[in-house]
Amino acid sequence: MTAKDIGHEGGTASVRVRAEGDVDEASLAYLREKVGAVLDRPGLPPVSGEVRVTREAAHHVDLPWSAGAEIHVGGDLVVVHAREASARELADRLQDRLRSRTERAAHRRDAARRTSTPPPWRGGQQR
Numbered sequence: 001m002t003a004k005d006i007g008h009e010g011g012t013a014s015v016r017v018r019a020e021g022d023v024d025e026a027s028l029a030y031l032r033e034k035v036g037a038v039l040d041r042p043g044l045p046p047v048s049g050e051v052r053v054t055r056e057a058a059h060h061v062d063l064p065w066s067a068g069a070e071i072h073v074g075g076d077l078v079v080v081h082a083r084e085a086s087a088r089e090l091a092d093r094l095q096d097r098l099r100s101r102t103e104r105a106a107h108r109r110d111a112a113r114r115t116s117t118p119p120p121w122r123g124g125q126q127r
Helices: 025-038 085-112
Strands: 002-007 014-021 048-054 065-073 076-084
Touching: 014 025, 025 048, 025 065, 025 085, 048 085, 065 085, 076 085
Parallel strands: 014 048
Antiparallel strands: 002 014, 048 065, 065 076
């Protein structure tokens, strides 16, 4: 199997998309569009990482398309995996999972910044 590196450079996102197996350009373009829609939104910290897409050559495999993404969102690592029967279903599933995980990482980052005063049991003021 040979790997193809197809980069995606967006405004805030710098993500490499790697393909292994018999992956056509139209499927990669659709996947790049879906990943870009999640990671290029305003308000998200700097993003970098890699998405790997594989299509199994064996005909007896029920879900031949698989993808794995390791994306750094600010200081958090977001890891997402998906397996589907077609490339479009895989891209849609990967987009949904990536969106929920990046939202969680961004929310966790916002919540961590909001706690400016310590609680009373740590020496903060009582209300």
